[in-house]
Amino acid sequence: MTTATPAASELTPEQRTTYQAPQGQAARDRREARRRRIPLLPALVFTIAATQLPFLATIVISFMDYRALRPDQRGFTGFDNYVQVFTNPAIRQAVLTTILLTATVVIVSLILGTAIALLLDRKFIGRGAVRTMMIAPFLVVPVASALLWKHGILNSGYGLINGVLTWIWSLFGCSNPPQPQWLSDYPLVSIELSLIWQWTPFMMLILLAGLQSKPGDVVEAARMDGAGAWQIFRYITFPHLRRYLELGGLLGSIYIVQAFDSVFIMTAGALGTANLPYTIYATFFQQQNYGLASAQGVVVVIGTIIIATFALRTVSSLFDEETGR
Amino acid sequence: MSTHTNSAVAATSFKGPRMKRRTPEQGGHPAWGIAAWAVGLLFAAPVLFMVLTSFHSETDAATNPPSLLAPLTLDGYRSFFAGQPWPPLINSLTASVVSTLLVLVLAVPAAYALSIKPVEKWTDVLFFFLSTKFLPIVAGLLPLYLFANSVGVLDNISFLVLLYTSMNLPIAVWMMRSFLAEVPVEMMEAAQLDGAGLITMLRSVVAPVALPGIAATSLICFIFSWNELLLARTLTSTVASTSPVFLTSFATSQGLFLAQVCAAAVVISLPVLAAGFAAQDKLVQGLSLGAVK
Numbered sequence: 214m215t216t217a218t219p220a221a222s223e224l225t226p227e228q229r230t231t232y233q234a235p236q237g238q239a240a241r242d243r244r245e246a247r248r249r250r251i252p253l254l255p256a257l258v259f260t261i262a263a264t265q266l267p268f269l270a271t272i273v274i275s276f277m278d279y280r281a282l283r284p285d286q287r288g289f290t291g292f293d294n295y296v297q298v299f300t301n302p303a304i305r306q307a308v309l310t311t312i313l314l315t316a317t318v319v320i321v322s323l324i325l326g327t328a329i330a331l332l333l334d335r336k337f338i339g340r341g342a343v344r345t346m347m348i349a350p351f352l353v354v355p356v357a358s359a360l361l362w363k364h365g366i367l368n369s370g371y372g373l374i375n376g377v378l379t380w381i382w383s384l385f386g387c388s389n390p391p392q393p394q395w396l397s398d399y400p401l402v403s404i405e406l407s408l409i410w411q412w413t414p415f416m417m418l419i420l421l422a423g424l425q426s427k428p429g430d431v432v433e434a435a436r437m438d439g440a441g442a443w444q445i446f447r448y449i450t451f452p453h454l455r456r457y458l459e460l461g462g463l464l465g466s467i468y469i470v471q472a473f474d475s476v477f478i479m480t481a482g483a484l485g486t487a488n489l490p491y492t493i494y495a496t497f498f499q500q501q502n503y504g505l506a507s508a509q510g511v512v513v514v515i516g517t518i519i520i521a522t523f524a525l526r527t528v529s530s531l532f533d534e535e536t537g538r
Numbered sequence: 539m540s541t542h543t544n545s546a547v548a549a550t551s552f553k554g555p556r557m558k559r560r561t562p563e564q565g566g567h568p569a570w571g572i573a574a575w576a577v578g579l580l581f582a583a584p585v586l587f588m589v590l591t592s593f594h595s596e597t598d599a600a601t602n603p604p605s606l607l608a609p610l611t612l613d614g615y616r617s618f619f620a621g622q623p624w625p626p627l628i629n630s631l632t633a634s635v636v637s638t639l640l641v642l643v644l645a646v647p648a649a650y651a652l653s654i655k656p657v658e659k660w661t662d663v664l665f666f667f668l669s670t671k672f673l674p675i676v677a678g679l680l681p682l683y684l685f686a687n688s689v690g691v692l693d694n695i696s697f698l699v700l701l702y703t704s705m706n707l708p709i710a711v712w713m714m715r716s717f718l719a720e721v722p723v724e725m726m727e728a729a730q731l732d733g734a735g736l737i738t739m740l741r742s743v744v745a746p747v748a749l750p751g752i753a754a755t756s757l758i759c760f761i762f763s764w765n766e767l768l769l770a771r772t773l774t775s776t777v778a779s780t781s782p783v784f785l786t787s788f789a790t791s792q793g794l795f796l797a798q799v800c801a802a803a804v805v806i807s808l809p810v811l812a813a814g815f816a817a818q819d820k821l822v823q824g825l826s827l828g829a830v831k
């Protein structure tokens with residue numbers, strides 16, 4: 214129908230309503246284009262300065278031997294730091310942990326989020342109240358949530374989960390309920406549990422928005438034609454939800470790859486839970502090896518760019534649909 | 539057909555032009571409602587437990603099974619407030635409010651230049667803003683630290699304000715653009731033909747659509763700044779530390795202190811819970827950078 218190319222969107226009401234001589238028109242167009250850029254420039258310049266410059270510096274430092282404790286040795290060392298990144302077993306472990314943590318949390322919260330969104334898409338008494346309760350986990354400050362899970366829920370002595378286990382076992386007259394040492398026996402699972410609890414509401418919100426934009430007449434027609442609930446889900450609801458699932462998965466990945474708070478609070482990176490953000494933080498802050506930390510940072514950015522390329526494509530396809538192109 | 543050029547920008551609804559908003563799945567078995575309530579309570583349980591425990595004494599908080607019906611007390615809050623939480627709370631408030639205001643000052647004109655009076659290649663600009671959001675903060679942390687150290691703005695709340703502004707600006711530009719795209723351009727043209735000035739037009743046509751958007755955008759930016767730990771932890775120490783940094787001091791504490799931890803978590807989460815519940819309907823739009831409404 215329409216093409217919102219820059220050239221087309223360049224036409225303004227004034228230009229359409231006012232007659233201009235051809236050669237005056239070109240100069241006027243340029244002036245108009247310049248005038249339109251003015252409100253954009255402060256935000257653009259600020260964003261470039263604040264986000265691109267530090268990253269350029271990171272790239273430069275990543276090729277240097279730069280340790281705070283040995284200022285005399287500072288100098289360029291080529292790819293030494295990158296060789297370390299790819300040969301150091303601790304860093305390889307951090308890459309694996311990051312992938313495992315991100316994938317588990319994203320996939321489980323997507324599945325739970327879809328199921329809960331389907332439940333909340335129905336009419337029942339107190340629907341608004343349940344929705345509000347569901348959002349609550351996402352609105353607890355991440356550091357507070359990590360503390361709550363570490364001390365209040367997973368503590369082996371008096372945490373909520375082991376407390377509930379004791380209570381259930383005592384209902385059946387048993388005196389020795391299982392009391393797992395969650396944080397030391399299942400450290401990564403503990404972190405995953407707390408993150409899944411926080412991120413399921415996010416997925417649920419995105420998928421609920423998707424469900425509520427589903428064309429009702431198509432479902433109605435399918436039902437008239439005798440389609441069952443499963444068939445409606447499989448052939449109408451699921452294809453419609455697919456891009457919302459993609460969007461939730463990709464945005465979730467981008468946020469959870471960067472998860473720092475819960476690892477820092479719950480295990481301080483011990484017991485194989487150190488993911489890349491935590492490892493970079495430790496290389497930079499504890500070992501004070503700035504060159505190596507920067508090389509790790511560059512590697513993380515490259516990994517993120519790979520995810521982000523897909524994410525941008527998804528957002529851009531939703532965006533195209535929105536602007537009707 | 540010239541109006542199409544602008545209506546392409548103004549056609550906002552992600553639902554598409556033809557689809558009508560569907561009414562929720564009718565009726566169904568009451569078991570579904572019960573299941574939904576059970577799941578909702580399960581997810582809210584840790585929050586409810588946190589609030590309840592914050593009002594218990596330390597001895598009652600550390601029992602197994604939990605003594606949910608123990609007498610209520612404000613001791614947890616008393617010991618939390620005895621631990622000097624005001625400077626970090628005020629720092630957090632300053633950083634969040636000031637950075638949100640700065641974000642609005644920068645984002646609203648930018649969004650205007652990307653929707654109502656679009657610049658050339660406005661989609662490219664929009665996606666540039668988005669791409670910066672994908673750069674992990676941790677990758678720029680070191681240069682920011684070295685810069686702050688050499689300029690002498692380590693442990694300075696103004697530096698944090700600037701960083702939070704850059705962190706939230708892309709989100710705000712995307713959100714504000716998706717709101718401003720709903721401004722009825724035909725009405726603006728009509729107003730212009732009637733000889734209305736820019737100010738009159740902004741007030742009568744743009745403001746009614748933009749103000750709810752500004753409110754929602756502010757709440758989202760406030761939440762992200764309030765929650766931020768990594769930058770604050772790295773770039774502040776004693777003077778400018780924020781509430782999340784203050785909370786980390788509870789990470790390794792020993793002994794009876796669960797009630798106090800819960801009280802701290804409740805106090806520090808309260809602004810976010812309030813902002814989030816207030817912006818409930820716009821939350822998903824902000825978190826998905828305006829892609830979903």
